[in-house]
Amino acid sequence: xxxxxxxxxxxxxxxxxxxxxxxxxxxxxxxxxxxxxxxxxxxxxxxxxxxxxxxxxxxxxxxxxxxxxxxxxxxxxxxxxxxxxxxxxx
Amino acid sequence: xxxxxxxxxxxxxxxxxxxxxxxxxxxxxxxxxxxxxxxxxxxxxxxxxxxxxxxxxxxxxxxxxxxxxxxxxxxxxxxxxxxxxxxxxxxxxxxxxxxxxxxxxxxxxxxxxxxxxxxxxxxxxxxxxxxxxxxxxxxxxxxxxxxxxxxxxxxxxxxxxxxxxxxxxxxxxxxxxxxxxxxxxxxxxxxxxxxxxxxxxxxxxxxxxxxxxxxxxxxxxxxxxxxxxxxxxxxxxxxxxxxxxxxxxxxxxxxxxxxxxxxxxxxxxxxxxxxxxxxxxxxxxxxxxxxxxxxxxxxxxxxxxxxxxxxxxxx
Numbered sequence: 001x002x003x004x005x006x007x008x009x010x011x012x013x014x015x016x017x018x019x020x021x022x023x024x025x026x027x028x029x030x031x032x033x034x035x036x037x038x039x040x041x042x043x044x045x046x047x048x049x050x051x052x053x054x055x056x057x058x059x060x061x062x063x064x065x066x067x068x069x070x071x072x073x074x075x076x077x078x079x080x081x082x083x084x085x086x087x088x089x090x
Numbered sequence: 091x092x093x094x095x096x097x098x099x100x101x102x103x104x105x106x107x108x109x110x111x112x113x114x115x116x117x118x119x120x121x122x123x124x125x126x127x128x129x130x131x132x133x134x135x136x137x138x139x140x141x142x143x144x145x146x147x148x149x150x151x152x153x154x155x156x157x158x159x160x161x162x163x164x165x166x167x168x169x170x171x172x173x174x175x176x177x178x179x180x181x182x183x184x185x186x187x188x189x190x191x192x193x194x195x196x197x198x199x200x201x202x203x204x205x206x207x208x209x210x211x212x213x214x215x216x217x218x219x220x221x222x223x224x225x226x227x228x229x230x231x232x233x234x235x236x237x238x239x240x241x242x243x244x245x246x247x248x249x250x251x252x253x254x255x256x257x258x259x260x261x262x263x264x265x266x267x268x269x270x271x272x273x274x275x276x277x278x279x280x281x282x283x284x285x286x287x288x289x290x291x292x293x294x295x296x297x298x299x300x301x302x303x304x305x306x307x308x309x310x311x312x313x314x315x316x317x318x319x320x321x322x323x324x325x326x327x328x329x330x331x332x333x334x335x336x337x338x339x340x341x342x343x344x345x346x347x348x349x350x351x352x353x354x355x356x357x358x359x360x361x362x363x364x365x366x367x368x369x370x371x372x373x374x375x376x377x378x379x380x381x382x383x384x385x386x387x388x389x390x391x392x393x394x395x396x397x398x399x400x401x402x403x404x405x
């Protein structure tokens with residue numbers, strides 16, 4: 001099972017400047033382990049004490065995972081995952 | 091309708107049905123036309139509410155200077171109200187906003203301090219906080235953390251929608267300061283605990299997310315995620331596509347953030363149809379398209395529109 005993950009500019013130092021990477025995992029938590037395995041250190045930038053960091057947003061097919069079970073949110077083959085820093089509007 | 095002054099006429103906007111975009115008579119879409127406010131955007135509500143709250147609290151006195159970080163619409167609303175009430179206004183605005191915003195702010199007499207494009211509104215907030223520290227007599231209303239912003243929607247936008255549409259099942263709005271969703275969302279949920287409160291968040295080009303590190307991210311103090319049912323990130327391509335669809339099918343000439351909101355609203359409509367449920371989905375038309383004409387997105391191809399908006403704060 002493979003999902004495509006979009007990496008924000010500030011985390012591309014971990015992915016050799018790749019904008020998107022592929023990884024696998026049935027949940028976001030497992031996906032982050034997979035990402036950290038392939039790109040050591042990236043996991044600690046996303047999580048703090050096992051929780052998603054406050055200024056990190058992750059979306060599965062454009063829906064915010066915090067409303068889909070957060071790190072337990074389920075993934076299916078072909079899903080698109082996007083990681084973005086939180087920014088202001090208004 | 092008659093009002094004693096322009097400021098009295100803020101709010102009480104029409105809720106308009108969308109017979110052509112609604113999937114069926116059981117699943118209907120309704121547009122709350124916030125472009126019908128005095129300066130043409132929903133921000134008139136929050137701007138006026140914040141100024142009046144600061145006057146009541148004694149923070150704002152005649153001749154005061156107001157300072158505000160804004161990507162445009164809030165600044166334009168504040169500029170109009172400040173002009174009528176005799177305040178000076180300094181806006182901190184990211185340089186990657188449409189040229190019309192600068193023109194409108196100048197027209198109403200506001201001073202503009204530009205903040206760097208990279209980092210978008212996060213940078214505007216940071217720069218405004220620095221300026222505030224150096225100018226202690228200036229009053230920063232701070233839309234991202236000012237409860238009067240939320241309250242304007244709790245007492246205005248929310249009740250207006252519910253009065254016009256008591257059968258409402260979904261409320262969809264944009265997520266910027268979060269004031270609209272928090273205020274109207276809380277009011278509507280009190281009336282109907284099962285209502286779905288849906289956020290559409292603009293997904294900008296990479297420049298806007300160009301923070302130096304993740305700790306410089308920003309979540310408005312007003313934000314309470316328990317008010318929301320779900321939250322969608324909508325990119326410029328979908329936003330432009332829906333903005334044009336709204337114009338083509340329903341004749342509504344809206345700004346680009348409205349397209350992002352409509353995209354989320356149509357997603358909820360499709361879900362309701364699939365589930366065989368009745369739905370009355372109300373969404374916010376934040377502003378008209380006038381301020382975005384210079385981007386060319388109403389006439390160009392979708393590829394060109396997407397390229398034109400790359401790196402711009404289009405919502």
